[in-house]
Amino acid sequence: MHRDTRQRRAIRRALEEAGHPLSPQELLDLAQEEVRTLGIATVYRNIRALQDDGWLETVELPGEPPRYEVAGKGHHHHFHCRDCDRVFEVEGCPGNIQAITPDGFKLERHEFVLYGLCDTCTPS
Amino acid sequence: MHRDTRQRRAIRRALEEAGHPLSPQELLDLAQEEVRTLGIATVYRNIRALQDDGWLETVELPGEPPRYEVAGKGHHHHFHCRDCDRVFEVEGCPGNIQAITPDGFKLERHEFVLYGLCDTCTPS
DNA sequence: GGGTTCTTGATTATCTTTTCCCAAGAAGGC
DNA sequence: GCCTTCTTGGGAAAAGATAATCAAGAACCC
Structure with missing residues (x-):
């Protein structure tokens, strides 16, 4: 098609x-x-x-x-560089998300976004 | 004014x-x-x-x-109910965020968003 | 209470992102 | 190579959120 x-x-x-x-x-x-x-x-x-x-x-x-x-990369999150405005992938996932979910709420998924400077934009 | x-x-x-x-x-x-x-x-x-x-x-x-x-509520995150579309506050913060930050990146802040059903929209 | 200045409400304009439209061009099947 | 059908490019238009405009109304100071 x-x-x-x-x-x-x-x-x-x-x-x-x-x-x-x-x-x-x-x-x-x-x-x-x-x-x-x-x-x-x-x-x-x-x-x-x-x-x-x-x-x-x-x-x-x-x-x-x-x-x-x-698509098909498996679970990951993202890092947004405030200087170059690019978005990078972040492997891994901070644990214990269910623990902070309020009582009675049904957690189905989550997003996690990091902000700061990427390796290219970080002054050495 | x-x-x-x-x-x-x-x-x-x-x-x-x-x-x-x-x-x-x-x-x-x-x-x-x-x-x-x-x-x-x-x-x-x-x-x-x-x-x-x-x-x-x-x-x-x-x-x-x-x-x-x-303003002035201190660090917290949010839970978005997919049914009623409302956003709730979530206390606490999953640990070890620095650990998943890629090498050479400078982490300045983070956002964390939970999705699912709120207590009112969860079938009991 | 009067007067100045800020605020409001309604409409119109703007901005940004995304989609539509349509004639021209290209893919794929035979 | 030919023909059908899909895809493209460019401009116009839609959609959604927010801001500007301006006359009328309300706060605040004296």
């Missing part, structure tokens, strides 16, 4: 090579290195198509428009 | 009585119980005014427009 176009290949490649969640605009910028004429509408269309295929997952951070990352 | 109007009193009261973060629309609905003619523009204006006064703090959750809560 879905055709294999230059644009879609460029979009997938950009997401794979980035290795961290990208905003639609970031995705456009990166994929345009491969396909100069790529338009933002095509990026949005392919984000939806790749989501429908289960290839792409949405990463929502507080106060930010959505970013997207390759 | 700021005057003590019926509208501002109603807005402050709604936030204090709710005891959890409110969206501008929720705030409008609640404050309108006291001042029927209250308009949404006044809500937004007073949110800004109360923020400037340091009386109000912004609560940002992933993929959601901002909510607001009374």
